[in-house]
Each structure stands twice: as structure tokens, then as C-alpha cells.
Amino acid sequence: MSMRPPLARARGLGSAKDGVSHFWWQRLTGLALVPITFWFVGSVVSLAGTDYAHFRAWLSHPGNTTMMILLIFAAFHHAHLGMQTVIEDYVHDEGVKLFSVIALKFAAFLFGVFSAVAVLRVALVGG
DSSP: OOOSOHHHHHHTOSOOSOHHHHHHHHHHHHHHHHHHHHHHHHHHHHHTTOOHHHHHHHHHSHHHHHHHHHHHHHHHHHHHHHHHHHHHHHOOOHHHHHHHHHHHHHHHHHHHHHHHHHHHHHHHTOO
16 A cells, blocks of 8 residues: 555656665765865865976876876766756746756766866876
């Protein structure tokens, strides 16, 4: 016996069985961003006033390249999950909501890939 009203059952409203995963990924990316952000801020402070050649040499180190790419993907995924939650909670028109979530997924993926490619290009090729 279901506690949902018949209209909700007819519309298919209810749990999509995705909320717990979304919740934990949001927490995991937020937790991962804490040490990565400390590393990034420390790196920016230590690189202040240096020229491009020094920055490129710094970014060419495999550890720094890896950390930058981890920062990019964790930040974009975390931002994507947060903005998706806001859209799903506060946009009430279903068509606008669907378009917004799809556009958000596309933009987060595209900007994440472009950012990672830019880091790899500077690290491996030099610009």
C-alpha cells in the first residue's frame, strides 16, 4: 500500500533513487576541495611575481599538473551538483528546468575539459 496520492503516482512523482548518490558526491567533492584549495592558494602565493617561464616549469612538474587537473574536475563537478540542486528545487516550470539542467551538464563538462586541456597544453607544450 502506497502513501502517495493517486495523482502523484500517475505523474510519476517521487524518488528517482538518485538523491543519496548526489548528496554523497556533493560532500565528497567538497571535502576533496579543502586540501586541494589550500595547495592551490599556497602555490599562487609562492608563484606571485614570477614570469611565464617559471610558471611553466612549475606546471610541468607531474605532481602540480595532476593537482591542477584534480582541482578543475573537483571544482566543476562540485559546482555542477550544487547548481543542479538549486535548479531542481527552485525552477518550477518543467521545460525550463529540463533545459537548464541539460545546459548546466553540458557547460560544466565543456568548461572542465577545456580547462584541463589548457593545463595540459601549458604543461606539455608550453602554451
